[in-house]
Amino acid sequence: MLSWDRMKIFAAVAEHGSVTRAAESLHLTGPGVSQHIRKLEKEAGTSLVEREGRSIRLTPAGRALATRASAMSALADAAEDDVASIDTAVTGALRVGAVASALRRLVVPALADLSRTYPLLRPEVVDGEGVDLLDRLQHRTLDLVVFESWDHRPATVPAGIEVHTLHAENVHLAVPADDRREVASLADEEASVWTVCPTGSDAHSALVHALREAGIEPTIRYEVSDYSTQLALVEAGLAVALVPDTARAKTAGVRYLPTEPAVTRSLRAASSTRIPAVGALLDALNSILSK
Structure with missing residues (x-):
């Protein structure tokens, strides 16, 4: 079987017509190329070159x-270029997990x-709780x-995971609209x-x-992942909820009150x-948050 490494060296010798010049292009010694x-x-199983003086x-x-x-x-050079372009291109599958909010x-x-910017990108999304998503990560x-x-x-966060804080926000108490507290x-x-x-x-x-910490054991009757449904329960007068700013919705029957002491959360990637x-x-997440 013909060795690929030697075939590559032979291609350089054929291109330059000289062992010395081929060796220089490959950063090898002349005797090594010979x-x-x-x-x-x-x-x-046959002779490939004949010497004519120094050529x-x-x-x-x-x-x-x-x-x-x-x-x-x-072909090998083209393959290296393909791999290099893939390593720097935004393309292929991107598997994302996120909390619903x-x-x-x-x-x-x-x-x-x-x-829209990278049409060859193929995003995949799952939702779930942070602890489960971080385990999958x-x-x-x-x-x-x-x-x-x-x-x-x-x-x-498990060891070896890189974390970026995207956004820190206040959490408000969602109450029915007839609650006039400030x-x-x-x-x-x-x-x-x-x-x-x-x-x-986590919520x-x-x-x-x-x-x-405020000295209260909460009475929880409605466990719902979707904040929109939680707000529907608040609007109906059935419950109150702690709602982060990014999950707030303009709902006529709901008011949002700052809490004492303050409650905050951060979204992280x-x-x-x-x-x-x-x-x-x-970059896209940070751009959305900066708007």
């Missing part, structure tokens, strides 16, 4: 092999912008995760019925911790890969 040619002749002349077999070697060298107003618009089944971290319940003291919410994201979610744990599509998505 040794490769002799081994290639042994592999081919060489290809034999008929050498000319035939040089044509193929040159084509192979050009970040999907509609943040992730979806960012992916829409990216898809750690196991390399997701490329980027947008998750939440509450001041009363900071998220735990500020809601959490310590005064002992009689309130709550709607919150399901048990196990659920944050609410429980915040109210317990975590990644375990540096593919260009991840960097492009981070």
Whole structure:
């Protein structure tokens, strides 16, 4: 079998017509190139070059092999260019996980912008709770995760994961429109019925911790992932809810009150890969938030 490394060297010898000039182009020594040619002749079972002073002349077999070697060298160079372009291009699959409250107003618009700019990008999206999405990120089944971290319940990020804080925001108490207070003291919410994201979610744990710190054991009757549905429950007078700014909606039957003490959360992006599509998505997310 003919060695590819020796074929590449032979292609350079055929191109330059000289062992010395071929060696210079390949950053090898002249004797080293000559040794490769002799081994290639042994592999081919025939003479490939004839010396004419300081230059060489290809034999008929050498000319035939040089044509193929040159084509192979050009193909290898093109393959290297293809790989290099893929490594710097925003293309292919981009697997994104996000908490529901970040999907509609943040992730979806960012992916829409990216898809228009990079038509060869193929986004895939799943929603879920931060702890589950970060676990999938750690196991390399997701490329980027947008998750939440509450001041009363900071998220735990696995080792080796790169984290970017996208946005820090206030969380307000959503109450029925006939509630005329200007500020809601959490310590005064002992009689309130709550709607919150399901048990196990960061939002659920944050609410429980915040109210317990205020001396209250919350009465939770409605566990709903979707903030729009939580607000429908508030508007109906069935519950109150802690709603982050990005999840607020203009609803006639709901008012949003700042809390005492204040409750805040941040949206963060975590990644375990540096593919260009991840960097492009981070830029798009920050662009959406800056508008």
